[in-house]
Amino acid sequence: MPADVAEPEANVTLEMGEMYFEVTDGEFVAGENIVHLFNAGVQPHFAEIMMVPEGTTNENIKAAIDAEMGGTPEAEPVDFSQAMPVTYLSEQSEGVSSWSPVTLEAGTYALMCWVADPETGMPHAMMGMHSVFVVE
Numbered sequence: 362m363p364a365d366v367a368e369p370e371a372n373v374t375l376e377m378g379e380m381y382f383e384v385t386d387g388e389f390v391a392g393e394n395i396v397h398l399f400n401a402g403v404q405p406h407f408a409e410i411m412m413v414p415e416g417t418t419n420e421n422i423k424a425a426i427d428a429e430m431g432g433t434p435e436a437e438p439v440d441f442s443q444a445m446p447v448t449y450l451s452e453q454s455e456g457v458s459s460w461s462p463v464t465l466e467a468g469t470y471a472l473m474c475w476v477a478d479p480e481t482g483m484p485h486a487m488m489g490m491h492s493v494f495v496v497e
Contacts, residue, residue, distance in 0.1 A: 368397075368458075368460070369395055369397075369460040370395065371386075371387065371395040371396060371397035371460055372387045372388070372390060372394055372395055373386070373387040373388055373389050373390075373394055373395075373396055373397070374386035374387060374396075374397040374399065375396055375397070375398050375399070375408065375450075375472075376399050376400075376401050377398070377399070377400055377401065377402065377406045377408060377453075377474065377490075378400070378401040378402030378406070379402045379403070379404060379490075380485060380488050380489045380490040381489075381490065381492070382408065382472045382474075382490070382491075382492040383492075384494070385399075389463075389465055389470070389494060389496050390465070390496065390497075391465060391466060391467045391496050391497065392464065392465070393462065393463075393464055394462070394463045394464070394465060395460055395461070395462055395463075396450065396460065396461050396462075396463050397458060397459075397460050398450050398453065398458065398459050398460075398461065399457075399458045400453040400454065400455055400456065400457050400458075401456075402455060403455050404455075404476065404478070404479065404485075405452050405453060405454050405455075405476055406452065406453060406474045406476055406485065406490070407449065407450060407451055407452040407453065407474055407475075407476060408449075408450040408472050408473075408474060409446065409448075409449050409450075409472070409473045409474070409475065410446075410447045410448050410449075410450070410463065410465075410470055410471070410472060411444045411445060411446050411447060411470065411471045411473065412444065412445040412447055412466070412468050412469070412470055413439055413443070413444045413469050413470065413471045413493070414439065414440065414443050414444075414469065415468065415469050416469065417439045417469050417471065417493055418436070418493055419491065419492060419493050420435070420436035421436055421437055421438060421439040421493075422439055422471055422473075422486075422491045422493065423435075423436070423489070423491070424436040424437060424438040424439070425438035425439045425440075425441060426486060426487050426491075430487065439471075444471070447463070447465065447470065448461070448463050450463075452476065465496050466496070467496050467497055468495070468496060469493065469494075469495050469496075470493070470494050470495070470496065471491060471492070471493050472491060472492045472493075472494070473486045473490070473491045474486055474490040474491075
């Protein structure tokens with residue numbers, strides 16, 4: 362790619378790194394979004410976006426994962442059978458950015474990364490790499 366190509370204009374910038382997602386600029390909106398996804402971590406990561414039941418929290422996501430792993434959940438687990446996959450934002454290496462169009466309805470969403478950690482073999486989501494956001 363030529364070095365002088367302009368970056369696409371995004372309405373939301375989503376940063377990911379070792380076991381976190383963070384919106385660093387803008388916000389997700391109902392309708393069309395252009396998502397600038399940036400991997401600030403050293404491991405590869407991706408973002409799966411799922412629509413989850415209204416009222417779902419990060420604690421509900423953690424509880425569902427804990428229950429899957431045989432632990433005792435500390436909160437009410439989210440019922441993943443009621444979750445609807447929306448999109449997958451591709452796996453990226455350290456320092457890589459991508460821009461993707463994503464259409465969202467008003468509702469509650471979960472970001473998840475299922476890449477396996479090289480040391481433990483556990484998917485990143487099971488290590489806390491999940492985040493809930495609401496689109497008005």
